[in-house]
Amino acid sequence: MTTGRVLLASDLDRTLIYSAPALELTMPDPQAPRLLCVETYERKPLSYMTEEAAALLEDLASRTVFVPATTRTPEQYRRIRLPGPPPRFAVCSNGGRLLIDGHSDPDWRAHVHEQLAACAPLAQVRAHMLRQARPEWLLKERVADDLFAYLVVERALLPDTWVKELADWAGPYGWGISLQGRKIYAVPHPLTKSAAVAEAARRAGTERVHAAGDSLLDADLLQAADLAWRPAHGELADSGWQLPHLRVLPQRGVLAGEQILREMKDAATAQAERPASRR
Structure with a gap:
């Protein structure tokens, strides 16, 4: 059965x-799931899925967008080798x-640059971040694709109020701040996953x-979706973020990824069984 009427974005x-x-394998070792390596970096394994998640994704990718x-x-992104056929569309x-x-x-690239013209220049935001950072906790800084910047930090030494203070400064300039693991991202507000996914759809x-x-x-992407999922870890979980159409999973770590794909498959199959909407 085809489920191509649904686009699955993750x-x-x-x-x-x-x-x-980030695996969060809390069970006894003999009960741990078998893992599949899906990314290698500098000749070392870096990222994993459970084998069950890999099978679910391979099936979904062959039957959906x-x-x-x-x-x-x-x-x-190109370092990652996801199971299943190569996606026709990818948002990076x-x-x-x-x-x-x-x-x-x-x-799409030209459209994005038009949208970013209303925001402060990347160079200005990056310079401010570096002026406010401290060498005792700043490990490295990077500019990504000439679009946004991020810092890699020692979380244990990062002052509790630093991210909020940076966000308060950046907001009026059209930029948002996000802390993910050891990375602090500065991203212009018009640069969103939801807009690119809408174009793919x-x-x-x-x-x-x-x-x-x-x-x-990911908040804008989940908000724009017809149905959405988040795991019990991450920034959204830490803030208790909710939406009426958002399913909050109890799982954390790699088992959450498996459960997301399981529920995505069930939802896409159910949608395919409904009569097609009239246009």
Whole structure:
């Protein structure tokens, strides 16, 4: 049965795929799920899914329009080898890139740059972040795809109020701040996963969007979806973030990724069994 009337959009890191520290395997070792490595970096395994999650994704990707929606740049995204056929659409750079069959769409890129003209320049925001950072907890800083910036920090040494103070400063300039693990992101407000996913849905001709994510950078995507999921970990869980159409899962870590895919499959199958809507 085809479920192609539904577009499934999902964040990757700490939603579908997990580094070793993020797995949260709390069960006895003999009961731990078998894992599949889906990303290698510098010749070392980096990210994993359970084998059951991999089988679910392979099935979903063959029967639906599955769209990875990540803050990763295209270069970082291409390190990941997800099960199933290569997605026709992928959203990278937090919506700054729409990949079609692996290639960045120039029309979408031009549209994004038009939207960002109303925000303060990246160079100004990056310079402010670096002026406010302290060497005792700043590990590195990066600019991603000439669109946004992030810091890698030692969380234990980061002052409790630093992120909020940065967010208060950045907001009037059209930028948002998000803390994810050891990374502090500064992202312009118009740069959203939801906008790029909506464009993918328009081009694919799907009727509904189902989405999953765990961080504040996924909030707009989940809010715009017809049905959404989040795990019991991440920024959204820490803040108790809720929506009427949001399903909050009790699982944490890699088992949450498996459960998200299981529920996505059930929901997409149920949607396919309903009569097609009239247009």
